Amino acid sequence: EIVLTQSPGTLSLSPGERATLSCRASQSVSSSYLAWYQQKPGQAPRLLIYGASSRATGIPDRFSGSGSGTDFTLTISRLEPEDFAVYYCQQYGSSPKLTFGGGTKVEIK
C-alpha cells in the first residue's frame, strides 16, 4: 500500500509570501498519477494540479507542482487571501487504487 505523507501539517504564512508544501510517497509514484487539491472549510476539494505539474483549468499560475518518484512539491508563489486552505496530494494506481495524503493547512500568520 502506498502511503502519502504531507508536510508540514500546518504552514503559517502572510499574504504575499511563498508557500512550499511537500508530499512524500512510501513507494515510487508515477508523476502522471499525482494530483493536488485545495479544500476550503465547508467546501468540496478542488483540483489544482494533475500529472504532478499540470495546472487544471482555471487555476492561477501562482500554483505550480513539481517532483518525481517519491517526492512531490506544491508551490504557491505569492499567497493571496483566498489561498488559505487545506491542500491534499493524491495518487492513483497502486492498491488501494486511490489514496490521499493527510493534508497541509496553510493558515494566515
Added chain:
Amino acid sequence: QLQLQESGPGLVKPSETLSLTCTVSGGSISSSSYYWGWIRQPPGKGLEWIGSIYYSGSTYYNPSLKSRVTISVDTSKNQFSLKLSSVTAADTAVYYCARRTVTIRIPYYYYYMDVWGKGTTVTVSS
C-alpha cells in the same frame, strides 16, 4: 457544465446500511473517459477514497472497506449509488461523489478527480 449532487439520509442507525445516490447532470455518465467515485471525510479529518465504478458496472474498492461496500450504476437515470453496510460511529463523515477523469497524452495517462459534488453529511447514531 457537469454537476454532481449527492442525496440520501443524513442519519443512519448503527449496524444499519448507509445508502447514498449521486445524480450526474449536464453530461452523460456513460462516457468512456470517466470513472465515478465516492470519497468521504470524517469530521476534522482528511479524505478517504471509498471506491469507483465505470458505466459498464466495473468497480474497484478501497480494500479497507471492501467487505462492506457496494457501488452500483443506473445509466438510465444518470446516477450511481453507494451502500455501506454495518455502519458504526466511525462511518460518520461528509460523503462526496466525484468524477475520475483520464487524460491521454501519449505515452502518458493522467488520472485525477476533476468534478466533485458539494458533499452530504451522514451521521451514524441511535
